[in-house]
Amino acid sequence: MPEAALELRGLTKHFGASVTVGPIDLIVRQGEFVTLLGPSGCGKTTTLNMIGGFVTPDAGGIHLAGSPVETLPPWRRDLGIVFQDYALFPHRTVAENIGFGLRMRRVGRAEIARRVYEAMQLVRLDGLGDRRPGQLSGGQRQRVALARALVIRPSLLLLDEPLSNLDLKLREEMRIEISTLQRRLGIAALFVTHDQEEALTMSDRIAVMRGGRIEQLGSAREIYEAPASAFVAGFIGSTNLIRGSVIAPRQPGGTVRVDTGAGPAMIPIVGDLPDGGAVLLMIRPERLKLASPGAAPEGTNAWSAQVVRTIYLGGRMEVRLRLRDGGTAIAYAVNEGETDWDEGEMVDAWFRPRDAWVIPGPAEDSDAQATNCLR
């Protein structure tokens, strides 16, 4: 097995007495696209800066392609970095910008010209080599920055919120373009963003960060469907989080009963759930279905609820429900032109056992607002 493109071991940085980033352990495999996702201030940019060599870690190791780099200055780390503000050299042409890293590596002039030309074709900038960054559009600047980072064939591509300065449509295009390029070149990439949609669409694996640590590391599907904490569940997508407690008995391989204020639920066992322990029951709005009272399918969990509001969203309806204990929940109903749920109507909100996910532990105070959160 080849060495990992990047390995972080216990990487830690203290800011004063109270703020700490890390310890962070993370492996980015060859050719893999890993995203650090989190709200601002979660430590993702600090982590990136430590890898880049712009912030000195207080503890821990950074290995790039198998060799330790934590004592190397930035210019010896062989990284391609794309910055949020692109950081192009305004006094140099597009071609000079892209060729900069090669020139620093003392590559011959003809070779530089050839590779710059290739890189410009790669990012679809043909013919713009003589322009200056000031004459380019935002998307073009983004491509120059990308080409400049890729042309040196770095062992790792670091992307620091590269899309946040683009407008929505361009952002969606660049998302696909960057990940297509990354796959085609087979280059390992570490991507930093606070945008969950970017993370979901681009990444092989996502590391959700919070308070300076990685809260969960997994594929987009794992993060979305099996979040490790209420924070992760609430940060990605909309979700219903309902407090409950585990009721004995439970059999191995069987199901467990969770009692909530909205009603009981039977769900498959995942991991170790302490009997009687407090848990959060997560049901994504698209998995929460509605039926007339008593009409929920056999073998599902059905809770009686009242429709508070329905919001027409074109392809789907967002239905806001009041549960038995007064809590709220959201259900997305596909707009099939058949059913309309009237406000005030009593319904059965139902979900299959496997559509619920149990997050162990009681809700932390800071998660209180994430309970039944409406994002």
Added chain:
Amino acid sequence: MSRKILWSVVALIYAFMLAPILITAAVSFNAVERSYFPPRGFSLHWWSMAMTPQWTGPFLFSLKLAALSAVATAVLGLPLALALRWPSFRGRGTLQALTLGPLVLPSLVTGIALLQFLTLAGVGNWIGLPALVIGHVVICLPFMVRTLSISLDSIPINAEIAAASLGASRLRVLIEVTLPLARSGGGAGMIFAFISSFDDVNLALFVARPGQTPLTVQIMQFLEYGFSPTLAALSIISLLVPLALVALFGRLVGIGNFIYQDHGHA
């Protein structure tokens, strides 16, 4: 209508600025040894008088002094501006105050202080060109550091970091990114230093010596005996030659944006 008013105001301002120069130019062509306006007769006599060694010596000396001062100011100002930019630099506040301090000091006072200091320090023989350069650097340094700092501040935040990540050592980053982007500020600072050195009389009065006298001081001394149209011719020469030099330099360095309006580097 409002356009007409605007243009009239502009024309008035220009007339106010240029009329004295035009009058001076006209006076230099008098045929008699009096500064009449309008001039009486036409003669190039005063122009040929202005070209004699009595005047060309100090004129060339002034040009040399101004050029040396401009270069020395840049050489000293650059490290200063770079140091003031360093965020973790401890003496930053103090250094900034010291750098910008001479701005509020009349150059007359600086001249007296410099004369006394050089005498007391036992280097009285520096009076002349070395003392003049030192004095002019002291006067011009605050402007140089300001213009350089403005240029340095306009560098995209991550451009230097990006250069480092692409394999440029600190020195290479300085040469490849920082300095080229600080060029317009440095150029503006040098032009300013050149002009104020060329124009200075207050400080030069104290630290010039015979044989190493700038044109301004020479004119002052000549004025004690009266005014002749020679001075008018001299004024025009000492206006046009530095102007031409500055224009040439500005073209080479690309200063226009800095002085008139900074389009910024996007």
